[in-house]
Amino acid sequence: MTTALSATGLGKQYGRRWALADCTVDVPEGRVVGLVGPNGAGKTTLLNLAVGMVRPTTGTIEVLGHAPSDRAEQLGRVGFVAQDTPAYSGLSIADHLHLGRWLNPRWDDDLAKRRIDQLGLDPSQRAGKLSGGQRAQLALTMAIAKRPELLVLDEPVASLDPLARREFLQLLMEAIAEDNLSIILSSHLVGDLERVCDYLIVLASSRVQVAGDVEELLSTHRRLIGPRRDPRSLPTDQQVIEEDHTDVQSTFVVRCDGPIHDPAWTVEQLNLEDLVLAYMGRARHGEDANHQRLSVLG
């Protein structure tokens, strides 16, 4: 099976700073992948590497089975909406659609026009006069109408107000409902992605903290609350992600494939946000103490 995105030991260095380090991850095709992490975690770098905007310093990356490249064929298979959803401010919406038609052999002009129509946008409107949300919609329309196999969206809703945010994601889901399209979208807020993605990658401190199917992640992570206890005394199949101790009580977030039998624990389910926060917290700890090599989970 080909993967939508497959990276091995991927790293990108800007000057002396590693924007992304030692990233190994496999994303299956046909998923809606949420890439979550705090600002500056390396999300944009990973996505730019995936679409071939930048070249890796170390490691390899494959997108849809091929190295991201400047080849026209590979470019046609990947749609990208950059973080600031750039558009030519002097050109009209219609001009942008023409541009798409001229430059993309698989361009679906009907789809593009229909979407602009649905959005209630005037095709003769200049892109410079559009609101942030409208410009994001234009960029998304262009990315979808080129009929890519993988759609990459970098913080598509970051600049939108909550209502426009919901609308954007809803329209995104509608637009892709019929196609067997893989999507990777990033956000620093997990709440944005919770409703739409079925696969999650948590990126923090330039490294992948965890990656996997959302359902599976939720079913294998739990919060244990009980009397104070040394984490080293936990069973070996329970991997501690986060721990918190008071004088008498310990709280752990653990990853564990099997059920928890110990009756001393009160076991709680985690929601996606808790899970992401636990991993981000661990990354910050790891960074502070710099003691632990963080494993990348597929």
Added chain:
Amino acid sequence: MIHLVWRQFRVQALTTLALLAVVAVVLAITGPQLVHLYDTNVKPCRAQGDCSLVTKVFLSHYRLLQDLGSVVVVLPGLIGLFWGAPLVARELETGTYKLVWMQSTTRKRWLAVKLAVIGFASVALTGLLTLMVTWWSSPIDRVNEAPFAVFDQRGIVPLAYALFAFALGMTSGLLFRRTIPAMVVTLVGFAGIRVAITSWVRPYLFAPLHFTSALLLPQGNETSNPSPAALLRPGAWTLSDQTVNGTGRVIGQEGAISSGGGHMGVGFNYTGVGRATLQGVGPCPNKFPPQSAPVAVFERAAQACANKFNLREVLTYQPASRYWALQWCEAGIFVALALVLVGVSFWLLRRRFA
């Protein structure tokens, strides 16, 4: 791709074409009048002899339009500034490169098409303006007989300048990724290279020729000496005009001796009765008249002294016959520089953005 490049460029292109059309109309109306003036005034007088007054009157016509020559000089720089520099820099600055690079067209092609379309437009525009100005100015050029004075406004060099300025603008845009710094670098770089090549390369592309004659000091009412430049074939480009003594040492410029001070302004100083010294050369062997003597007597003595010392005037020049060879050589240099810049810009694109 060509559609998009044209769509982005068409407003500028059409505006420029409209301006050019206005210039063309003005020149088309006034040009024939200028030819008529030449045919009726200058031509008959030339057949007779001295025409200095007639040509002076002739050259006073259409003063403003004669300045179009300087537009030909400035235009390549403007092209570099306003077409070259923003071409890539604007896209990098506003982020639109991320939009266009993610269409199913390679970056190399994107750059190549931009380069070809706007580069061609730059050369074509400059070529058209040069052609119009050359045609319009031909009667004036015939009167002036100084093709080297308008070397960079005529022929093929303006086209090469335009290509170079455009390539410089584009490359600095790619290098600095900001429009304003790219414009500054283009302006400074273009002006600097043009001045450098004009003053240090163009005169020596071919080994200059020399013309040596005995030094003639000014006589009668003339303010400067009768220049031997008049002895050269018309249209030559004089690079230097030096006065040398018997041993070949340079003792002055433009037919004068040293600073040109002293009595009568040609470098003689009285050192006693009947004796004078030539600055930088030595005491004159011949007798000098008293200072109260008529000017003509003094001049004769001074000339005799100059002859005794075997003073000569050496002209270093490029003959008019080399005009086109120099045009092709200089154009070749600028085209070569432009090609190097194009190579650099593709290399930058590959290296920094791949």
